[in-house]
Amino acid sequence: MIAIEDATLIFNAGTPNENRVFEAFNLTVGKGEFITVIGSNGAGKSTLFNLLSGTVMPDSGRIVLNGRDVTKEPEFKRAKTIGRIFQDPLAGTASNMTLEDNMMVCFKKGFKGLRIGLNRKRREFFKEQLKFLDMGLEDRLKDNVGLLSGGQRQALTLLMMVLSRPELVLLDEHTAALDPRNAEIVLRLTTHFVKEYGLTTLMVTHNMQHAIDLGNRLLMMDSGEVVLDIRGEEKQHLTVEKLVAMFSKVRNKQFTNDEALLSR
Ligand SMILES: Nc1ncnc2c1ncn2[C@@H]1O[C@H](COP(=O)(O)OP(=O)(O)OP(=O)(O)O)[C@@H](O)[C@H]1O
Secondary structure (H helix, E strand, O other): OEEEEEEEEEEOOOOOOOEEEEEEEEEEEOOOOEEEEEEOOOOOHHHHHHHHHOOOOOOEEEEEEOOEEOOOOOHHHHOOOEEEEOOOOOOOOOOOOEHHHHHHHHHHHHOOOOOOOOOHHHHHHHHHHHHHHOOOHHHOOOOEHHHOOHHHHHHHHHHHHHHOOOOEEEEEOOOOOOOHHHHHHHHHHHHHHHHHHOOOEEEEOOOHHHHHHOOOEEEEEEOOEEEEEEEHHHHHOOOHHHHHHHHHHHHOOOOOOHHHHHOO
16 A cells, blocks of 8 residues: 655745645555546646655655655665656667667566576567567567657556566656557556556546546546545546536636646
């Protein structure tokens, strides 16, 4: 289970630019949950991910990852158990390394420090995994990753993240920079991997329909607060119109996220 307990985060404290992004913020994520996160501009979605991954530290409160208090743990340490994928499809892989070397880096991470090498059996395993992506990458183990398309790289990034067996997956608009066809492929793979490996996952998206269709729980954020937390049957019966109306009702204002509203 992942928990953020009573977290407060203030940027530029004590200056004219002081920005209290989170005040006594609480969130509990159950093991294996797949949560989509949507919200108005500046709601705090990326900052929530930054808090969980250790990119920013809370001014007060605790962050607990499967029973371990990681509040003070720096980002590079948390990265051993947290997999984060960004919008930029080039960010998750090393261009000047081959597919198999890239995959090996993540595979080793999954074995938490054990000395394992790249052998014939492991190459076969990588091929099997790549075959599943259905992009012909199983025959390109020796190619440099820099030769792949954006969609292929993001699918590979996803697969590599799965190989590292993360305790928490943070998907930060990971399909936003892909063309619609590749975005659908990567989302299909995401759903498959989350289910197959029971990955505890949070996914920020600006696409309201994706937020409704994917996952078991939906969080709507506004001004550093979770204003809607929808799951189960209620989520299954959601529509974009209902979601926008629910937001207006609880916040007494219109939902404003240009990208989200345009993607409807
Ligand atoms: N490093 C920082 N220094 C100062 N303020 C910051 C910093 N990072 C984020 N903020 C502020 O925190 C608030 C939340 O920003 P955040 O990027 O988390 O929003 P978001 O929900 O991801 O928005 P968007 O959908 O527009 O990307 C904003 O007011 C933003 O200006």
